Amino acid sequence: MRVIQFILDLGPTVMMPVIITLLGLLFRQKFAKAFRAGLTIGIGFAGINLVIGLLVNNLSPATQAMVNNWGLSLDVMDVGWPISAAISFGTTIVPAVFIIGFVINIIMLAMNWTKTMNVDLWNYWHFIFTGALVMFATDSLALGLVAAALTIIIILKLADWTSPLVQDFFGLDGVSLPHTETVSWAPVGIAINKILEKIPGINKIELDTDMIQKRFGIFGEPMLMGLFLGAIIGGVASYDLRGIIQLGVNMAAVMFLMPRMVRILMEGLIPLSESARDFISKKFPGKEVYIGLDAAIAIGHPAVISTGLVMIPITLLLAAVLPGNRLLPFTDLAILPFFMIWAVAPSRGNVFRGIITGTIFMIGILYIGTAISGVSTVMAKSVGFAFPEGTAEISSLDGGAHLVPYIIYKVIELIF
Structure with a gap:
């Protein structure tokens, strides 16, 4: 556990250069080329994290102001994904899940059961979260490990299945996204998009960022869209004029900078992907391998x-009106773009369809977040989490986004 914690504490900006350099050497790259690629990817991740920090640090106060202004009062607090991750890493199941994850990925690659080489170690907490949910619900470590293993297998398969769209639409060559709380919704998003394609009228509405830019010229550019949407969010949050302008400019900066940070990351990843393809085609003809990365690299698309941003007030409205919802959206409102990746990608950036699909996503996420609040609270108490004053139960929008883990959790709960 100390070794795992040491690696996690280094963070992706340090460990990615190490991992990518080792993979480059494995695929017969010269050390200088492998190290340069690894360091470039680490710099790309550092840039992405900085821009995500800009997004979250500016949106969080605005979303909190919305919650306060709207007078929402629900009894399950959204404590956010960092707390969910910390609680997961505090459970006793952690070392076993890491070992199981490595072994399953290696076996599936060797047996041609997956094309995804998952190097996204920091998001193993998703698998740990699944195992912990089941372990605490059933009081069985064995069932918890089974649940974690099933999640790993399904997420790797979903990453394989969605990788052609990831590479084509997002321009991430040789990449897949084995990111549980996002790729879990890919089948739902693809199914909804197929339904929308068959509805007269709706199937004619095209509102992707390219069309917006053609129609509105400079005012349709991503950075100006960020400016306008940020200003609208600031207005809904009842900011003063200075606050509205500041939020608008910062959202414009996010829209402008994020794609450039992703391009830096891809500059380092492309040589690795090419070397991997060459090496594998020689050693294992017909075999293909994708590099499994954090879905953060996909949220840079302007449509996402x-x-x-549009879904923030919609989610608050849903929380207020949905019968049976008890989860008060709060901390994780700032990371809604993550949840919208597979609301937008199936329609190739149609924001209109993305909002319809995203609304359906958020209904499910709110209900799942409510449903797991009891066991999430038990998990939090077991690791000594300090509950906010007046809070009886906790959950998170991110926890509610774990669709595949929730299905596995419910099936095992019903059987055992």
Whole structure:
């Protein structure tokens, strides 16, 4: 556990250069080329994290102001994904899940059961979260490990299945996204998009960022869309004029900078992907391998961020009116663009369809977040989490986004 914690504490900006350099050497790259690629990817991740920090640090106060202004009062607090991750890493199941994750990925690659080489170690907490949910619900470590293993297998398969769209639409060559709380919704998003394609009228509405830019010229550019959407969010949050302008400019900066940070990351990843393809085609003809990365590299698409910003007030409205919902959206409202990746990608950036699909996503996420609040609270108490004053139960929008883990959790709970 100390070794795992040491690696996690280094963070992706340090460990990614190490991992990518080792993979480059494995695929017969010269050390200088492998190290340069690894360091470039680490710099790309550092840039992405900085821009995500800009997004979250500016949106969080605005979303909190919305919650306060709207007078929402629900009894399950959204404590956010960092707390969910910390609680997961505090459970006793952690070392076993890491070992199981490595072994399953290696076996599936060797047996041609997956094409995804998952190097996204920091998001193993998703698998740990699944195992912990089941372990605490059933009081069985064995069932918890089974649940974690099933999640790993399904997420790797979903990453394989969605990788052609990831590479084509997002321009991430040789990449897949084994990111549980996002790729879990890919089948739902693809199914909804197929339904929308068959509805007269709706199937004619095209509102992607390219069309917006053609129609509105400079005012349709991503950075100006960020400016306008940020200003609208600031207005809804009842900011003063200075606050509205500041939020608008910062959202414009996010829309402008994020794609450039992703391009830096891809500059380092492309040489690795090419070397991997060459090496594998020689050693294993017909075999293909994708590098499994954090879905953070996909939220830089303007349609994803735009849809995520629009969904903030919609999510608060849903929380207020949905019968049976007890989860008060709060901390994780700032990361809604993550949840919108597979609301937008199936329609190739159609923001109109993305909002419809994203609304359906958020209904499910709110209900799942409510449903797991009891066991999430038990998990939090077991690791000594300090509950906010007046809070009886906790959950998170991110926890509610774990669709595949929730299905596995419910099936095992019903059987055992």
